[in-house]
Amino acid sequence: MLVSADQLSAHLDDPSWVIFDCRHDLVDHAKGAKLYAEGHIPGAYFAPVETTLAGPKTGTNGRHPLPSPDTFAAFLAAHGVSAASTVVAYDDSGGLYAARLWWQAKWIGLRSVALLDGGIPKWLAEGRALTTTVNSPVPAVLHAHPDTSLVWSADQVLGRLSDPSSAILDARAAERFRGDVEPIDPVAGHIPGALNRFYKSNLQSDLTFRPAEELKKEFSALLKNRAPENVAHQCGSGITACANLFAMEYAGLPGSKLYAGSWSEWVADPKRPVARGAG
Numbered sequence: 001m002l003v004s005a006d007q008l009s010a011h012l013d014d015p016s017w018v019i020f021d022c023r024h025d026l027v028d029h030a031k032g033a034k035l036y037a038e039g040h041i042p043g044a045y046f047a048p049v050e051t052t053l054a055g056p057k058t059g060t061n062g063r064h065p066l067p068s069p070d071t072f073a074a075f076l077a078a079h080g081v082s083a084a085s086t087v088v089a090y091d092d093s094g095g096l097y098a099a100r101l102w103w104q105a106k107w108i109g110l111r112s113v114a115l116l117d118g119g120i121p122k123w124l125a126e127g128r129a130l131t132t133t134v135n136s137p138v139p140a141v142l143h144a145h146p147d148t149s150l151v152w153s154a155d156q157v158l159g160r161l162s163d164p165s166s167a168i169l170d171a172r173a174a175e176r177f178r179g180d181v182e183p184i185d186p187v188a189g190h191i192p193g194a195l196n197r198f199y200k201s202n203l204q205s206d207l208t209f210r211p212a213e214e215l216k217k218e219f220s221a222l223l224k225n226r227a228p229e230n231v232a233h234q235c236g237s238g239i240t241a242c243a244n245l246f247a248m249e250y251a252g253l254p255g256s257k258l259y260a261g262s263w264s265e266w267v268a269d270p271k272r273p274v275a276r277g278a279g
Contacts, residue, residue, distance in 0.1 A: 001102075001250050002117040002209060003088055005126050012042050015138070017086045018079060022097040023120070024049040026184065026239075032097075039130030041090065041116075041123060045079045045137065049239070053100045062265035063184070063237035064100075066151070069108045069144035076105070077142035083110065085140070090116035090123075094207040096199055099242040103258060109145035115246065118208040125206070152232040152259045154266060160232075161193050161273075167226050168194040168259065171235040171244045179276040184236055187267035191234065192275040195222055199235070199243040215251035229255040234262040 011017040021044045025031035029050050036046040047053060052075050055067035081087055087105050089098035095115045105113040116123070124130070160166040168191050175181050177196040182188035190196070201218070204210055223231060228248060233241035238260040248256050266272050 001114055003114045004117055005123050005128060008088060008116055017088060018081045019044040020047040020089045020101055022047050022089050022091045022101050024097045039132055042131045043135055047101055049097055060268040062261035064239055066260045069146040072104055073108050073142045073144035077140050080137045080140050082140035082142050086112040088114050088116055090119045092120045094203045096240045096243045099246040100239050102246055103242040107146055107150050118206055121207055150257055152257045154261055157232060157259050165226060166230045167223055169231055169233050169244055170194045170196050171199040171233060171240040173198050178278055185264050185267055187274060189274040189276045191266060192273050196279060197222060197244060199240045202247040212251045215247050216253060219248055219251055219253055228253045231256040232259045234259040236262055237264045238262040
């Protein structure tokens with residue numbers, strides 16, 4: 001699930017490895033493409049969060065609804081990804097955007113998908129070069145086989161709010177979870193009964209992931225006896241939720257789900273309940 005800079009460097013000329021740069025800014029949507037043009041890991045292709053890692057917005061389906069599986073598969077195939085490929089995603093933010101590509105690739109049926117541990121900051125810290133060259137991909141054939149069980153809808157979340165065996169895990173910062181501030185969405189607060197784990201809690205100071213044993217201990221303590229398959233991750237729009245989902249799987253707790261619409265979809269319907277405070 002994680003590859004080191006050494007491992008990725010050794011496979012830069014391996015056509016079976018396909019690398020995606022997922023850098024992004026939730027406020028400045030042009031920033032990722034600008035950073036990619038200024039320099040990226042050799043051979044990497046740019047994966048735009050707003051158009052590749054998200055689908056069309058309706059005003060009620062959240063800020064980053066899922067794209068159609070076939071559309072996402074077509075994007076990957078156009079950049080050389082087949083079912084036999086190893087896909088590696090990176091960003092500059094501890095994997096929060098790269099984890100969305102990782103999750104979507106797994107969702108449509110790919111099996112060999114990883115994050116670059118520490119992302120581009122770790123790559124640069126180890127003295128490795130970037131390039132401005134954009135390779136011409138050799139298109140491949142890839143068919144989507146989406147696993148619909150990996151996604152919870154708003155109605156599924158609503159139906160489980162009173163189920164003690166289920167949990168909603170909110171990846172936003174504590175002050176947003178409590179409703180003290182809300183810099184993006186029109187309503188502050190959280191889904192009633194949700195648990196809070198800020199996605200940055202999974203990272204070390206150099207943006208690499210903390211040891212799997214530590215993460216497993218902390219997630220298990222938070223979730224108590226709930227089975228991972230009864231846990232759904234959410235955040236503001238379904239992006240950083242994937243970072244917690246990745247961390248759970250990396251920690252040996254596979255099977256949790258994504259509430260893709262997340263808080264931005266939840267509050268689009270004023271009939272859905274909202275809680276404030278620590279939970």
